[in-house]
């Protein structure tokens with residue numbers, strides 16, 4: 001049965017085009033395994049005639065709740081239970097949201113796919129950055145105009161850095177969202193004002209320095225340290241940290257100088 005296309009209403013989300021040159025830049029920097037929106041779409045639908053410009057990346061952010069942030073703010077080594085639960089079960093909700101967006105688009109006659117739910121999504125080793133994925137939700141959100149990167153590598157958005165993000169690639173024509181920034185570190189006080197660095201002291205294992213984040217050090221804290229802790233103390237199979245996302249000036253907003261001063265940094 002031929003599906004008819006109906007206009008969709010999507011609020012407060014962001015839409016870069018599939019032919020945004022940033023995606024080729026990502027691949028150049030991260031490695032040849034990094035997928036462009038075109039690749040994800042063409043491989044999924046076996047349609048190699050689709051033009052990158054016919055595709056739109058739909059990207060969103062889901063802020064952590066006030067209670068989750070407040071709990072994790074108090075922690076100094078392990079994640080709070082709420083944070084660990086949000087990391088696992090909140091992400092399951094995010095996964096359902098991806099599927100829901102895809103299903104909604106498809107039921108309205110638009111082909112769509114969530115890159116990180118495809119068989120092509122995996123973790124690889126980038127010659128430049130070490131551990132890296134074939135698709136990055138944070139980089140899709142950056143391309144969409146939703147935020148810029150902080151010293152700790154997290155994405156600072158208008159709802160802050162304590163959030164989760166997701167994306168879907170669709171063959172749909174919607175008005176492009178303009179990026180309200182010109183630099184990938186524009187919202188981080190360390191790069192703009194030469195102040196802050198609060199995420200450095202929040203990290204319990206010294207993974208963040210003025211040079212940025214050391215991914216293996218962070219990873220080794222998550223696994224097995226936080227995984228063992230979450231299993232034994234909270235009673236479920238999970239992990240998490242997010243200390244560098246909470247108790248920092250960029251936790252819940254794009255920070256200003258005063259926000260750093262308020263935290264004595």
Ligand code: SF4
Pocket residue numbers: 149150151152187188189190191195196197198199200248249250255
């Ligand atoms: S805590 Fe400060 S230095 Fe770290 S990412 Fe946020 S604004 Fe940048």
Ligand code: SF4
Pocket residue numbers: 152202203204205206207208213217218219221222241242243244245
């Ligand atoms: S997630 Fe935790 S271990 Fe990793 S950089 Fe942030 S504070 Fe450090």
